[in-house]
Amino acid sequence: MEEYNITEHNFVPKHLILDEKDVVELLKEYNISIRQLPRIFVTDPVAKALNAKKGDVIKIIRKSPSAKEAVFYRVVVNA
Amino acid sequence: MSEEYKDQLPLSIWEEAQKELKNNNLTKKQEKEFFDKLIETYKSSRITPGESIGVITAESFGEPGTQMTLNIFHFAGVAELNVTLGLPRLIEIFDARKEASTPSMEIYLDKEYNKDINAAKRIAALIKETKFWELAQEFSINIAKLQVEVTLNKKNMRDLRITDQMLLKTLSESMKDTTVRQNKDDTIVLKPSKENTELKELYKLKEKAKETFIKGISGVTQVLPIKQNNEFVILTAGSNLKEVFKLKEVDKSRSTSNDIFEVLKALGIEAARQAIINEALKVIREQGLDVDIRHILFIADLMTASGTVKGITRSGITSDKESVLARASFETPIRHIIDASLLGEEDELTSVIENVIVNQPVPLGTGLPGLIARIKKPEAK
The missing domain is CATH 3.30.1360 (Gyrase A; domain 2)
Structure with a gap:
């Protein structure tokens, strides 16, 4: 029995791993350190599916009821 | 056309603007004026930096909450399936209780099965423990x-x-x-x-x-196939999303559970956030109340910011606060102060409550920016 690909679920928005250049830009834009970003665990099913490592920043493109699309960022941390 | 403005506006507004542009023939210059005005209006209608949105959100939930206490013992749902609703359910969601009082799933079926009651019944029998x-x-x-x-x-x-x-x-x-x-x-x-x-x-x-x-699937004590918007959906009492995802007849992308921790385990933190929003919205709608969606979004973001779901309780998000005084002012103050003094914690007085306690201006609104004046020496004549 093949495993269900959870990234296809309606509740799961698009997750992308940012490359380092974009991370630097992001932190500069908001004038924050990486520790101030919201978090996602390495053990999170979606992070696992993306093969994300600790310290990666994941860009999440959510469907938003007010803005239609909203971008959110989470840094991968150990659980 | 006008792609350069796309980054500066939310997608919904931008798309609406595109529609308007199609209907009205504008010259290049008028178009620029239109977008400049639009962006300006958008920017000025955003919430201002330093606004105390937390308090606004708390108030926005608190007022309808008082309305809800009047009919807390309402059970609603379909046929014999009981689902906790109203204030008790809202408290359950925001406290992030590990055990939901009435866990339940909504299982959608694949196209081949969702029109036929017999197929739905057969799958329901498969699911029931x-x-x-x-x-x-x-x-x-x-x-x-x-x-x-x-x-x-x-x-x-x-x-x-x-x-x-x-x-x-x-x-x-x-x-x-x-x-x-x-x-x-x-x-x-x-x-x-x-x-x-x-x-x-x-x-x-x-x-x-x-x-x-x-x-069957362990934990699912009741199943109920019902007709909803021209298709058969199976409602269950008891929840086990992971096992349901193993069934091939199920339309997995739409099937959900009302147990937030189950969604968290099966689909991750972003899905858990979505589940919090949906569940809170369901309660509020069902009670005929109106709370702006952005307040719910804000609470859901706050609860999921740490990578797991944390409730609005002293063991949840409050324990993440940096300031000792802020933590102590919420619940069990003496324990917090004793623990902090044993550990030698320091309080930087960077947030609101601790500044209220020590009688200083709070960093909100106009209290947020610090002013440094550089006084020019009068030039010698």
Whole structure:
């Protein structure tokens, strides 16, 4: 029995791993350190599916009821 | 056309602007003016930096909450399926209780099955957790032969699509040290393989047999296929999303659970956030109240910011606060202060509550920016 690909679920928005250049830009834009970003665990099913490592920043493109699309960022941390 | 403005506006506004542009022929110059004005209006209608949105959100939930206390003991839902709603459910969501009081799932079916009630019933029977006692009319202990005899309920077995062979097979697999066989008159005999069994052990065997898991998904105690928007949907009492995702007849991308921790485990933190929003919205809508969606979004973001779901409680998001005084001012102040003094914690007084306590201006609104004035020396004439 093949495993269900959870990234296809309606509740799961698009997750992308940012490359380092974009991370630097992001932190500069908001004038924050990486520790101030919201978090996602390495053990999170979606992070696992993306093969994300600790310290990666994941860009999440959510469907938003007010803005239609909203971008959110989470840094991968150990659980 | 006008792509350069796309980054500066939310997608919904941008798309609406595109529609308007199509209807009205504007010159390049007018278009630029239009977008400049639009962006300016958008920027000025955003919430200002330093606004205390937390308090606004708390108020926005608090007022409708008082309305809800008037009818807290309402149970609603379809047919015999009970679902906690109203204020108790809202508290459950925001406290992030590990055990939901009425976990339930909404299972959508694939296109081939969702129009046919019989197919829906068949899948529902597949999902429902069935224990041996549900298939039996009577359990009795035969003292002379030292065995347990079970009279089967044929109708229930037909409804749940369980054949005699299936039942015998699962029973003999799960009951160790027991021989299972079937008499001609639809009774099943369970006999311990060991000679000279005591009566007490026989009684234990009977009780164990009753609770033996036959088939289905563990945790799902009730199933109910209902018609919803021209298709059959299965509602359940009890939740086990991970197992449901293993069934091939299920439309997995739409099936959900109202148990937020289950969604978190199966689909991750972003899905849990979505589940919080949906569940909170469901309660508020059902009560006929109106809370702006952005307040709910904000709470959901806050609860999921740490990578797991944390409730608005002293063990949840409040424990993440940096300031000792802020933590102490919420609940159990003495414990927080004692712990902090034992650890030698420092309070930077960077947030609101601690500054109120020490009687200083709070960093909100106009109190947020610090002003440094550089006084120019008057130029010598």
